[in-house]
Amino acid sequence: MSEHxxxxxxxxxxFIRDIIxxxxxxxxxxxxxxxxxxxxxxxxxxxxxxxxICVNFGLADYFDGFCRxxxxxxxxxxEEQRYIDQIQEDVHWLGFEWEGSIRFSSDYFETLYEYAxxxxxxxDAYVDELSxxxxxxxxxxxxxxxxNSPYRSRTPAENLERFEMMRAGQFGEGQAALRAKIxxxxxxxxxxxxxxxxxxxxxxxxxxxxxxxxxSYDFAHGQSDAIEGVTHSICTLEFADHRPLYxxxxxxxxxxxxxxxxxxxxxxxxxTVTSKRRLRRLIDEGFVNGWDDPRMPTLxxxxxxxxTPAAIRDFCEAVGVTRTDGMVDVAQLEHAVRDxxxxxxxxxMCVMDPLKIVLTNFAAGEVETITARGHPDRDDxxxxxxxxxxxxVIEHADFRESANKKYKRLVLGKKVRLRxxxxxQADDVVKNDAGEIIEVHCRYDPDTLGELPADGxxxxxxxxxxxxxxxxxxxxxxxxxxxxxxxxxxxxxxxxEDLNPNALTIHxxxxxxxxxxxxxxxxxxxxxxxxxxxxxxxxxxxxxxxxNQTVALRDSWAGKTA
RNA sequence: UGGGGCGUAGCCAAGCGGUAAGGCAUCGGGUUUUGAUCCCGUGUACCGCAGGUUCGAAUCCUGCCGCCCCAGCCA
Numbered sequence: 063m064s065e066h067x068x069x070x071x072x073x074x075x076x077f078i079r080d081i082i083x084x085x086x087x088x089x090x091x092x093x094x095x096x097x098x099x100x101x102x103x104x105x106x107x108x109x110x111x112x113x114x115i116c117v118n119f120g121l122a123d124y125f126d127g128f129c130r131x132x133x134x135x136x137x138x139x140x141e142e143q144r145y146i147d148q149i150q151e152d153v154h155w156l157g158f159e160w161e162g163s164i165r166f167s168s169d170y171f172e173t174l175y176e177y178a179x180x181x182x183x184x185x186d187a188y189v190d191e192l193s194x195x196x197x198x199x200x201x202x203x204x205x206x207x208x209x210n211s212p213y214r215s216r217t218p219a220e221n222l223e224r225f226e227m228m229r230a231g232q233f234g235e236g237q238a239a240l241r242a243k244i245x246x247x248x249x250x251x252x253x254x255x256x257x258x259x260x261x262x263x264x265x266x267x268x269x270x271x272x273x274x275x276x277x278s279y280d281f282a283h284g285q286s287d288a289i290e291g292v293t294h295s296i297c298t299l300e301f302a303d304h305r306p307l308y309x310x311x312x313x314x315x316x317x318x319x320x321x322x323x324x325x326x327x328x329x330x331x332x333x334t335v336t337s338k339r340r341l342r343r344l345i346d347e348g349f350v351n352g353w354d355d356p357r358m359p360t361l362x363x364x365x366x367x368x369x370t371p372a373a374i375r376d377f378c379e380a381v382g383v384t385r386t387d388g389m390v391d392v393a394q395l396e397h398a399v400r401d402x403x404x405x406x407x408x409x410x411m412c413v414m415d416p417l418k419i420v421l422t423n424f425a426a427g428e429v430e431t432i433t434a435r436g437h438p439d440r441d442d443x444x445x446x447x448x449x450x451x452x453x454x455v456i457e458h459a460d461f462r463e464s465a466n467k468k469y470k471r472l473v474l475g476k477k478v479r480l481r482x483x484x485x486x487q488a489d490d491v492v493k494n495d496a497g498e499i500i501e502v503h504c505r506y507d508p509d510t511l512g513e514l515p516a517d518g519x520x521x522x523x524x525x526x527x528x529x530x531x532x533x534x535x536x537x538x539x540x541x542x543x544x545x546x547x548x549x550x551x552x553x554x555x556x557x558x559e560d561l562n563p564n565a566l567t568i569h570x571x572x573x574x575x576x577x578x579x580x581x582x583x584x585x586x587x588x589x590x591x592x593x594x595x596x597x598x599x600x601x602x603x604x605x606x607x608x609x610n611q612t613v614a615l616r617d618s619w620a621g622k623t624a
Numbered sequence: 625u626g627g628g629g630c631g632u633a634g635c636c637a638a639g640c641g642g643u644a645a646g647g648c649a650u651c652g653g654g655u656u657u658u659g660a661u662c663c664c665g666u667g668u669a670c671c672g673c674a675g676g677u678u679c680g681a682a683u684c685c686u687g688c689c690g691c692c693c694c695a696g697c698c699a
Contacts, residue, residue: 074647075637102699137698194697203695204626239697249627251695260697279699300693303628325629327692332635338699380647381636387692391635394648404661411658438661470659479657512657524657548635590658619659 075382078296078324079121086125095127096293099153099160100283102134103145103267106353106360107152109374109395110336113329116378118296119158128161130290135168136282138266146267148353152361157371167282168268170289174277175229177285177315178240178258182221186314187258188214189224190241197239200246201254208246208254228261231274235261240275244310252307256280284308288317295321298328299385329381330389332548334359340557349561350544356610357544357565367541368586368596368612373402392543396613403586403594403612408436408443411481411526412589412609413573414538416455418501418530421486423508424452429532432511434482446577449532450483455573460525461502463491468622470523472502477515479524481590485510526590534579536607538569538595572609580604591615 085091097118101107107115122129131153135141150164167174181187190213192200202208216224221240228238240259248254258281263274287295295308302325312320330336335344336359344350344358354362364374377398381390430450436443460471460478472478477487484506492501507515514520544565551557578587581604585597593614601608 100699104699134699140698190697197697198695201695206626206695208695236697241697251627253627254695257697262697276697278697283699299629301699303694305628327630382638382647384630384637386630386637388630388636391648394636397648400660409658438656438658468659481657483657485657521657523659526658588658588660591660592658593660615658615660617659622659 074379075384076117076121077385078117078294078326078383079124081324082121082125082294091293094293095122095125096291097122097127097129097296098132098165098287098290098292099129100132100134100286100297101149102137102140103142103149104137104140105145105338105342106362107149108336108338108341108361109331109334109359109364110329112156112361112374113378113381113383114296114298115153115156115158116375117326117383119160120379121294121296122161127293129158130162130165130292131160132165132167132286132290134279134283134286135166135266135268136276136279138262138264138276141267143267148362152365155365155371156361156374165286165290166268167277167286168266170282170286171269171273171277173289174282174285177311177317178225178277178281179222180315181242181258182225182240183218184314185218185243187240187242188216188221189228189238190214190255191224191238194236201251202246204251210246211241211255214243214255225259228259228275229273231263233261235263237261242281242307242310244307250303250306252280252304253310256307280304280307281311284311284321284323285315285317287321288312288315288319291319292321293319295323297323297325299325299387300328301325325385326383327386327388329378330387331359331392331395332389333392333543333545333550335545335550335557343558347558349558356539356541359544366596366599367610368403368594369399370402370406370586373399376402389549392548399594399613400616403588407586407588407594408446409434409438409590410446410575410578410587411448411528412536412538412575412578412592412595413455413457413526413528414540414569414592415458416530416571416573417458417461417499419454419456419486419527420501420503421452421454421506422489422503423505424450426452428452429529432483446575448482448575449529451529451531453530454480454527455530455533456480456525456527458499461488461499463499467522471525472504472523474502477507477519477521479510479521480506481524481526483511483527484508485515485521524591526592528573528575530573532576533573534576534607536572536574536579536609538572538609538611539598540567540569540611541565542567574607574609579607581607586612588615 099118119129190211200209241255244253246254257278259275262276305323308323356367432448463474474488486504486506488504490503545560546562547560550560581597583599583602594612595609598608
């Protein structure tokens, strides 16, 4: 993991880590701790998966074992190569390196088939020819025991023959399925003769047309774990009642190892959604521009938004691993990025809503270069050169003709400090016919660079600015939370009704420091007094800079009035 | 109504019989050429409820309540 900046810490809570530590301490576990991250390649990874990735890779790293990346590809109709590629990119981006080459459940299809044969020979599985509708009726419900299928009593020889026929393509989809013979009256529905193989006349992205029968998740997953020597098979809580089945297969098959499943509570975050079905809908219905739209909670989306791998890892560690089905405040995620970016992002100035300021006592045509720190408390980040000219721009919101003492910005007749530069005083306001302020005339105090004014009175406020002429223009995409409510869909018919209409505001013609335009894509920066931004991974160019807002600076002034 | 899981401050979350850590959020205050950062302070948590055991229980026992997951030939 050296090529990445991964620094795994074990500061958070993780009950699985505690369990493994105890197993090792008590001699119940010897040898390597082997885990795996097992995504199905049917969509992009999202922030919820980050938790699973951190848990699996983190545990392997913590115990000096190893973790592999295995695609759980047993449903060819929903899976695509592009997702396989994207998932690998995302896991790497997060900072993890899997052991060996990538694996696929489909790598084990032949072995899995033999395992199925083993079950049939032992009378533990049978080919059922009930239609799915009939099967559902036979299954019963929570209050009614199921009924045995009339095909349940077929002999092993008969089942063997039928199963061969399934593999040979002599059954259409839904006409036959191999089921484990367990208990149609089990309280746990997963044990009511679960499907082991079903017919799918579909081309598989890895195995092509070699197979027309595919193993179910329950059959493929645990056995793949065993084949790979996984010791701790970690998944989320909704699979808890699959564990008896997971163990049943392991108990009834000649597998080379005995993995054990552990479940933890899925990560849910307020003001967002993390279900592939919902994310796909946002894309399909055009609410966002694809899986990697910066508003999306996908890893590629938040990457484009400017989030850092370290921030996401810190967030997952801070949230902890438990069996509680909770909802973490998105503010906790935002805190994690601010914390990282505050320490590492260079500072710069950008004026998003320009108001022209004329420094009446500054010579026209003159350009004074001011050197500013790259970061308030880091000397290793290079200083930057800021051209100061007679005409500059500041934010409209940073000027008022009059205001009370709580307003710490530029007020007519009063002084304010230009960030990194001089103290100025506003003398005149120029308005258009509509009465709107279009220009402010100020005088600057040439003795205040790094110094207090002669009267010794420190200006109340500091505002950011950029030269009107010696600056670059940029498009700045200001993002807000994708949803306006903490639990999308909770109080509405359809979760899309909770979408935040202001999740994206595009600002054209923003003025940025000239040194910022050449930034390479994905350069992260803090626009002082505004927030953290990143040069868009795809759209940013030196000629037409595009910055995406990662997260705004904390603003204890917001909501107050002056 | 069957099976499984979970309930500690607004949100995460320690605690595992000895009298409630920490983080986020909130609200104050200090420092500050970012109303940022940093620093300090700030919460009667009836430990879901009710009984019981005990000198003593969030921690043990019993009952109840609430929330989540399961009736795909999805994962």
